[in-house]
Amino acid sequence: MTLLDRRGVSVSATSHAALERLETATDLFNGYFGDPIAAIDKALAEDPQFVMGYCFRAGVLATCTDKTLEAELRGSVEAGEALWRRANERERGHIAAARAWLDGDIPAAVERWSAVLLEVPRDSLALQFAHLGDFYLGQSSMLRDRVARVLPDWDEGVAGYGYVLGMHAFGLEETALYDQAEHTARRAVELNRRDPWAIHAGAHVMEMQGRQADGIRWLTERQDDWAIDNAFAFHNWWHLALYHLDLGDTGRVLELYDRAIRPRPSNVVLEMIDASALLWRLYLRGVDTGTRWHELAQAWAPTVEHGYYAFNDFHAMMAFVASGDERAAQTLLATLERRAAAGGTNGMMSREVGLPLCRALEAFGRGDHGRAVDLLQSVRCVAQRFGGSHAQRDIIHLTLVEAALRAGQGRLARSLVAERSAQKPTSPFNRALAIRAERAAAASREAGGHGLRAPDARQTKEAAFLS
Structure with a gap:
């Protein structure tokens, strides 16, 4: 029938x-x-x-x-x-x-x-x-184009059309067509105000453009539409936290983490990813997050031998490194090495992206910042191969900048921060980072070499102060 x-x-x-x-x-x-x-x-x-x-x-x-x-x-x-x-x-x-x-x-x-x-x-x-x-x-372009292929067969009279526009909005954002993306996201929300993916697409646009106040307003004014009984709410809360983090309001960030992003222990992998990604950003800034890392590392621990999706493993490694769980970190590296030698999509992802990134995090945690720089540099331009959005993968660049600063590679740090500032010149965090990078570059010039020296205690303290 x-x-x-x-x-x-x-x-x-x-x-x-x-x-x-x-x-x-x-x-x-x-x-x-x-x-x-x-x-x-x-x-x-x-x-x-x-x-x-x-x-x-x-x-x-x-x-x-x-x-x-x-x-x-x-x-x-x-x-x-x-x-x-x-x-x-x-x-x-x-x-x-x-x-x-x-x-x-x-x-x-x-x-x-x-x-x-x-x-x-x-x-x-x-x-x-x-x-x-x-x-x-x-596959950023296909996030846009695969949806564009079917749009001629959809219109407002077809059930679910708003959701299709929401997907298209996200694809437009991921290919840096920000004006079109925002227009499409707003149209999708007009058709269906309870479309968390379209709201999320708009949040991405404002994040990429450094429009913190607009982003906070966009999400908070629609909170009742996306935050109630929604399995995706944790991610939109994560985006809200990123705006406050850029403004330097780490207290608000931790409050959002505790109340909305990770209000209770959970083994839902997608939620754990955002929890790791937010805490790692705080870790890079030297912010004390109490026992949160230990709880999160315990949640990640059962996945340590899964080797199921390298993007997940990258975020698990953040928890193991930041919590000081060296055994779990080494076990995860061994798992990734096995996966990297295997076939399949995740074998490729582990080999080309996941394994070098996790090795970089492990080196960063040990204080071998020069090694972390080398590994992160080797993979940053191909990191899209293991998925995620531009906003999510930005953590790679953030870690690279911090590693360069701590390794005394001031000239490299300055050039990396210039990249960030060119994309988001209004970002308060980028401006603070630029001050640190300029000081580090000046120190490198004074040293008369390539700046390959260990950071002093004053520079480490400035990392927390300026963030």
């Missing part, structure tokens, strides 16, 4: 009730609200042969990038494959995509969802899964 969903897309289903459950789950997933897996499980309980239910389940679980969900992902993929003959071509494309992801080939998964979109451009699930895949692969 074939039915049509609200976008006119065919679905193999034996009941209208199952289709309605899918619509509910899709709405939840589009906005990251509630529990979409629980919603689709109700459909599967009513109709165990509902193919698209397993496709939905597999896509959501795959794009969580969490090793602890792998067994559940495998079950959904295999259940879908068992119903292959009942599935239509669109559904078979979804099953094949999820299988590729499960087998460790993320680019193949994304391309299979993309092939579905060529035939069914209003398949909002294939679009969202592929969009997230492009994000994890660091």
